[in-house]
Amino acid sequence: MKVTVERAQLLKSLSHVHRVVERRNTIPILGNVLVRAETAKLSLKATDLDLEVTETLVAETGTGGSTTVPAHMFYDIVRKLPDGAQIVLEGDGDRSVLTIRAGRSRFTLQTLPENDFPDLAAGDMTHAFSLAAADLKRLIDRTQFAISTEETRYYLNGIYLHGAGSAKSATLRGVATDGHRLAQLDLALPKGAEGMPGVIIPRKTVGEVQRLIEDSEAEIGIELSQGKIRFTIGHVVLTSKLIDGTFPDYGRVIPQNNDKELVVDKKDFEAAVDRVSTISSERGRAVKLALSAGKLVLSVTNPDSGSATEELEVEYASDALDIGFNSRYLLDIAAQIEGEAAVLKLADPGSPTLVQDRDSKGALYVLMPMRV
Amino acid sequence: MTAGPSDGPLCFCRDCLDDLSFTAPRCSACGSPRLVRHRTLPALALAHIDCDAFYATVEKRDNPALADKPVIVGGGRRGVVLAACYTARTYGVHSAMPMFKALALCPFATVVPPDMAKYVRVGREVRTTMQALTPLVEPLSIDEAFLDLSGTRRVHGMIPAKVLAKFATDVERELGITVSVGLSCNKFLAKIASDLDKPRGFTALDQDEACIMLADKPVSFMFGVGPATQERLSERGFRTIGDLQRANEMEMMKQFPAEGRQLWRLARGIDDRRVIADRGAKTISSETTFESNIRDFATLERFLWRLSEKVSSRLKASELAGSTITLKLKTADFRQRTRSQSIPVSTQLAVKIFAMCREMLTKEIDGTAFRLMGIGVSALRAESQANVADMLDLRSAHAERAMDDLRKKFGSAAVIRGLAYEGPEKPRQQ
Numbered sequence: 001m002k003v004t005v006e007r008a009q010l011l012k013s014l015s016h017v018h019r020v021v022e023r024r025n026t027i028p029i030l031g032n033v034l035v036r037a038e039t040a041k042l043s044l045k046a047t048d049l050d051l052e053v054t055e056t057l058v059a060e061t062g063t064g065g066s067t068t069v070p071a072h073m074f075y076d077i078v079r080k081l082p083d084g085a086q087i088v089l090e091g092d093g094d095r096s097v098l099t100i101r102a103g104r105s106r107f108t109l110q111t112l113p114e115n116d117f118p119d120l121a122a123g124d125m126t127h128a129f130s131l132a133a134a135d136l137k138r139l140i141d142r143t144q145f146a147i148s149t150e151e152t153r154y155y156l157n158g159i160y161l162h163g164a165g166s167a168k169s170a171t172l173r174g175v176a177t178d179g180h181r182l183a184q185l186d187l188a189l190p191k192g193a194e195g196m197p198g199v200i201i202p203r204k205t206v207g208e209v210q211r212l213i214e215d216s217e218a219e220i221g222i223e224l225s226q227g228k229i230r231f232t233i234g235h236v237v238l239t240s241k242l243i244d245g246t247f248p249d250y251g252r253v254i255p256q257n258n259d260k261e262l263v264v265d266k267k268d269f270e271a272a273v274d275r276v277s278t279i280s281s282e283r284g285r286a287v288k289l290a291l292s293a294g295k296l297v298l299s300v301t302n303p304d305s306g307s308a309t310e311e312l313e314v315e316y317a318s319d320a321l322d323i324g325f326n327s328r329y330l331l332d333i334a335a336q337i338e339g340e341a342a343v344l345k346l347a348d349p350g351s352p353t354l355v356q357d358r359d360s361k362g363a364l365y366v367l368m369p370m371r372v
Numbered sequence: 373m374t375a376g377p378s379d380g381p382l383c384f385c386r387d388c389l390d391d392l393s394f395t396a397p398r399c400s401a402c403g404s405p406r407l408v409r410h411r412t413l414p415a416l417a418l419a420h421i422d423c424d425a426f427y428a429t430v431e432k433r434d435n436p437a438l439a440d441k442p443v444i445v446g447g448g449r450r451g452v453v454l455a456a457c458y459t460a461r462t463y464g465v466h467s468a469m470p471m472f473k474a475l476a477l478c479p480f481a482t483v484v485p486p487d488m489a490k491y492v493r494v495g496r497e498v499r500t501t502m503q504a505l506t507p508l509v510e511p512l513s514i515d516e517a518f519l520d521l522s523g524t525r526r527v528h529g530m531i532p533a534k535v536l537a538k539f540a541t542d543v544e545r546e547l548g549i550t551v552s553v554g555l556s557c558n559k560f561l562a563k564i565a566s567d568l569d570k571p572r573g574f575t576a577l578d579q580d581e582a583c584i585m586l587a588d589k590p591v592s593f594m595f596g597v598g599p600a601t602q603e604r605l606s607e608r609g610f611r612t613i614g615d616l617q618r619a620n621e622m623e624m625m626k627q628f629p630a631e632g633r634q635l636w637r638l639a640r641g642i643d644d645r646r647v648i649a650d651r652g653a654k655t656i657s658s659e660t661t662f663e664s665n666i667r668d669f670a671t672l673e674r675f676l677w678r679l680s681e682k683v684s685s686r687l688k689a690s691e692l693a694g695s696t697i698t699l700k701l702k703t704a705d706f707r708q709r710t711r712s713q714s715i716p717v718s719t720q721l722a723v724k725i726f727a728m729c730r731e732m733l734t735k736e737i738d739g740t741a742f743r744l745m746g747i748g749v750s751a752l753r754a755e756s757q758a759n760v761a762d763m764l765d766l767r768s769a770h771a772e773r774a775m776d777d778l779r780k781k782f783g784s785a786a787v788i789r790g791l792a793y794e795g796p797e798k799p800r801q802q
Contacts, residue, residue, distance in 0.1 A: 150728075151713070151731055177764065253764060352763055
């Protein structure tokens with residue numbers, strides 16, 4: 001194998017794929033990246049057995065071939081080579097080494113046989129559709145924060161992507177929840193996604209896809225089946241296993257009849273919550289919201305340090321109500337609001353509260369209160 | 373004229389509290405030989421109080437027939453000695469010793485199964501008595517505590533040493549148990565002092581005496597020096613505390629950046645940790661040693677549930693919730709494994725604690741036989757700050773609260789989870 005490639009291109013591709021490789025690996029081959037030279041192109045592939053990323057870049061191929069080298073070391077070498085360098089990769093099948101040359105630098109890396117490199121064996125995908133990068137990014141950005149980290153309920157460790165809505169206004173919906181808050185975002189159902197199975201995309205995959213979306217103008221190809229999902233983002237193809245579990249019937253926790261409506265200015269509200277929660281030394285202390293006509297009083301009391309109060313002018317016309325929320329969770333949700341105002345629909349201090357964006361459609365959040 | 377902190381008697385009788393001359397052999401008033409004598413007695417105000425063979429003493433108090441017999445508190449075939457009375461100790465029995473070994477040394481000892489609830493009750497009574505002396509009482513365990521009596525002289529009308537001597541006789545008379553008192557100028561020395569004259573002892577110790585006494589003790593005598601630190605110290609030639617006393621403070625700090633200064637100071641009997649009253653529990657935990665080793669998941673799971681319920685009920689009783697759950701396992705060959713996990717929202721629910729521990733336990737099942745299992749909940753906070761309910765699973769929380777209510781009304785056996793139910797009394801016919 002002999003191939004010449006531009007340093008900047010190689011570095012960018014490696015930066016995409018090497019992230020998938022876990023720093024600590026008990027299986028040596030999983031620490032490697034697969035390098036394959038074909039006519040006029042070079043492809044790089046890395047996997048952690050749940051997730052596989054392949055990127056193809058333009059290269060000048062002398063002789064084709066493939067091998068695997070330690071991913072992080074390869075990345076570090078390329079990163080340290082001078083900008084603008086032309087890098088020559090040359091494999092020697094007999095000695096199982098890969099030589100990397102650029103200018104006067106020369107590295108020889110030990111390789112492991114390509115045959116040992118695992119293949120995620122995606123199998124047949126049953127559904128294929130495409131989404132605007134900006135839409136997919138929004139779906140991830142708005143729901144990611146609510147993904148549970150608790151391993152006991154592994155089926156909550158991802159975003160549940162599925163078809164929803166009625167036949168007339170069908171949507172592609174992403175939902176994430178950890179039982180204490182829930183985030184849901186609807187996009188128009190793209191062509192090809194009709195009848196797709198509901199899938200749970202693992203957190204790591206979600207994070208990788210989010211990082212790979214650089215150009216929000218682009219279209220992203222999505223293919224999926226019962227067990228796998230594949231994203232095609234420019235020259236990168238990311239294939240991932242899905243979480244094998246049943247996402248709970250989240251619909252029943254979304255309140256339908258909350259009649260007390262509160263409208264707050266997003267920026268003012270977020271800043272006020274942030275300010276009063278300074279008093280809570282530990283994360284997760286309660287912020288009390290005292291509501292009365294046209295007025296919201298936020299307060300935090302910490303027996304160890306003191307208290308904080310802030311008053312906001314709001315749109316509120318229902319009966320007075322006192323309700324408490326975890327300050328961290330309230331901030332997380334306030335941060336999701338894209339428009340100028342947030343609408344909170346409340347029932348009573350013990351029931352879930354619905355939070356929506358007044359100006360932007362498709363997103364909704366549910367937050368469980370705390371007793372204060 | 374007010375008395376300065378160093379004015380006051382240098383010698384007094386522990387039984388009648390009469391002041392005596394420094395060289396008196398016995399109390400001139402009551403004839404007691406139990407005197408407290410120290411050159412700087414009025415200046416010492418930091419005490420460590422330790423109940424003597426606490427569990428065993430309580431058992432002897434409640435059953436006078438045991439008074440002159442060797443008594444060991446502990447239990448089960450696999451249990452360990454929790455406490456041995458001083459009679460049993462003369463045979464070489466000591467606490468934390470495996471029961472079979474203790475009984476080999478002292479075959480005619482009376483073994484009493486522990487009654488923790490009773491010890492906790494008596495321990496509380498002792499603590500209440502301590503708290504009447506000073507608000508600065510820092511409990512170390514159920515039967516020992518540090519007391520800072522600085523500045524209490526005018527309140528009590530006597531020097532701290534006398535207050536403590538009176539406390540010891542009061543406890544003996546009213547609660548029927550004996551304590552040993554160590555009086556010094558800091559925690560480290562007070563703790564050493566209380567151990568010098570056990571049982572029923574009273575030792576005053578100042579820094580100069582401590583330096584001499586500590587000099588030929590091994591470095592591991594100081595708290596915070598475990599096998600690893602001991603090893604590192606001995607590599608540099610520090611074997612006894614005397615070696616550390618001779619070292620230079622700066623050199624020590626250079627050689628042991630993390631603890632050098634602290635070691636150097638402790639070696640010289642300097643310790644400026646303050647007595648902190650009631651720091652509250654940091655962890656609530658429970659563990660059990662199995663009658664015989666267990667390797668199978670289903671059996672462990674049943675024990676796990678019981679432990680979860682126990683820890684949960686203690687959390688509920690103290691109105692606490694925690695967000696770090698720890699599972700502890702000890703293998704048949706005494707290797708300890710601890711695994712822990714944190715959750716964003718604190719919990720006090722048995723179902724939740726159980727679910728998390730179960731998850732951790734499944735990963736440890738590999739054919740290993742375990743002899744002990746325990747669970748602990750830490751990162752504690754008040755329950756009122758921890759009750760973001762789980763929207764997806766409101767029912768299991770409701771069910772647990774309902775079970776708690778039933779138990780409160782009809783006793784703990786009123787309702788049992790299927791998991792912990794071991795079938796009707798009689799074995800079922802196949």
